[in-house]
Amino acid sequence: MKLTAAINYIFSFRPQTSRRYAWVDYAKGIAIIFVLYRHVIYGLLYTGANINQVMMEANEMLYGFRMPLFFFLSGLFFASSVKKRGPLNFLISKINTLLYPYLLWCVIQVTLQILFTDYTNHKLTVDNYVDILIHPRSMLQLWYLAALFNVSVLYLFTSTVLKLHPAIQVALGLVMLGMKSYAGDISTISDVMIYYIYFVLGHLSAPYFFSEKVQQQLSSPWKALALVPAFLLVQYYCMSHEDMSIYLFSLLAMLGGILVIMLSFILAKYEKLKILQTIGHYSLYIYLLHLGIIFLLRVAILKTGMLTNIPVITVFLIIAGLFGSIILYRFCLLMRLNFLFTGPFKERNVTKNAVGIS
Numbered sequence: 001m002k003l004t005a006a007i008n009y010i011f012s013f014r015p016q017t018s019r020r021y022a023w024v025d026y027a028k029g030i031a032i033i034f035v036l037y038r039h040v041i042y043g044l045l046y047t048g049a050n051i052n053q054v055m056m057e058a059n060e061m062l063y064g065f066r067m068p069l070f071f072f073l074s075g076l077f078f079a080s081s082v083k084k085r086g087p088l089n090f091l092i093s094k095i096n097t098l099l100y101p102y103l104l105w106c107v108i109q110v111t112l113q114i115l116f117t118d119y120t121n122h123k124l125t126v127d128n129y130v131d132i133l134i135h136p137r138s139m140l141q142l143w144y145l146a147a148l149f150n151v152s153v154l155y156l157f158t159s160t161v162l163k164l165h166p167a168i169q170v171a172l173g174l175v176m177l178g179m180k181s182y183a184g185d186i187s188t189i190s191d192v193m194i195y196y197i198y199f200v201l202g203h204l205s206a207p208y209f210f211s212e213k214v215q216q217q218l219s220s221p222w223k224a225l226a227l228v229p230a231f232l233l234v235q236y237y238c239m240s241h242e243d244m245s246i247y248l249f250s251l252l253a254m255l256g257g258i259l260v261i262m263l264s265f266i267l268a269k270y271e272k273l274k275i276l277q278t279i280g281h282y283s284l285y286i287y288l289l290h291l292g293i294i295f296l297l298r299v300a301i302l303k304t305g306m307l308t309n310i311p312v313i314t315v316f317l318i319i320a321g322l323f324g325s326i327i328l329y330r331f332c333l334l335m336r337l338n339f340l341f342t343g344p345f346k347e348r349n350v351t352k353n354a355v356g357i358s
Contacts, residue, residue: 010330013323015277022277023215024073026264029280033318034066036290039141040317043298049310061235064249065256067144068198072257074148075202076209078155087160089347091153097284098149100343105288106132106139112292137187141291145284147191151199154192159203166204173197177246197250209261219265231259279322285329285341290321293328 015022038059045051082090110132113124128138136143158164164172176193183190208214217223234252238244267273279286294317300306307313332340 013278015274022268023264025277025280026267028283029276030260031066031069032283034062036318036321040314065253069257071195071198072202075199076206078203092345092347094152096343098145102145135187150192169200173200218262219269224262282326286325289325293324294321
């Protein structure tokens with residue numbers, strides 16, 4: 001590839017998906033920005049920076065629904081993906097795109113944190129390699145890949161092998177949510193118990209969200225605007241009642257997700273802020289790469305004193321984390337380093353619809 005073409009490839013931020021599914025990438029783009037916001041301000045907080053109350057409260061408002069939204073969106077595409085690939089190839093694809101990069105990047109991340117322990121917020125030892133399998137939550141942002149893999153595989157088993165009725169799936173998700181505390185510190189299990197219900201709801205909601213009539217309703221700016229006061233009241237209630245039932249919290253969290261989805265439909269309909277669509281398309285790789293980029297830049301900024309305004313530093317680090325991750329990912333692909341992001345397992349030639357989906 002010529003130099004000009006390579007540069008255009010690395011630094012192009014045009015949307016990557018068709019308009020039909022553009023709203024999904026918009027939603028992922030908005031959610032991943034919320035993720036980076038939390039990681040940036042907590043990174044600054046751990047280094048002794050003074051984060052003002054407004055920024056902390058904004059983080060709390062955005063915290064409750066961003067991860068449930070990711071699992072919900074993944075559930076939306078479960079049926080179509082299994083139908084297209086077949087159950088076995090669906091499993092292989094999840095191993096390649098979720099489990100493999102999780103294990104690889106956990107080893108890389110733990111190793112680097114051990115080697116550069118004097119410069120990190122989280123001090124790790126060799127014993128922490130065991131946590132990769134037992135306690136993904138200790139792996140910083142990477143826990144999400146393990147949780148999504150485990151939820152996807154469990155749902156594949158219960159829907160295609162056990163063929164559980166949708167009502168049973170919902171009941172199972174609610175029971176696991178209520179029993180989350182019994183998992184203790186084993187976040188490999190507890191994360192599945194928390195997020196399984198959102199994946200179930202995503203799968204069961206797919207026929208509605210992909211209905212043209214429903215999409216027209218959700219893309220109404222006035223309806224989205226009318227939902228904003230309810231969202232703000234719900235967030236205020238959640239912040240004032242930290243000891244509320246996990247079921248109530250989960251129900252209220254869905255409101256934030258619905259508002260983001262409605263906003264995504266609106267932006268996709270009017271083709272505004274297309275950069276969010278691009279960010280959403282690369283959200284998984286942003287999730288993998290952003291912490292390292294943010295860490296290096298944060299250390300440089302704090303060491304040199306180039307910036308002292310915390311809100312400005314926050315915005316700068318979020319933008320750098322987003323676009324730096326996309327650029328780094330594309331550079332790696334250009335250098336044929338695909339193995340850093342995708343496993344080597346080949347999908348099989350099997351009958352795709354041999355096992356049905358309940």
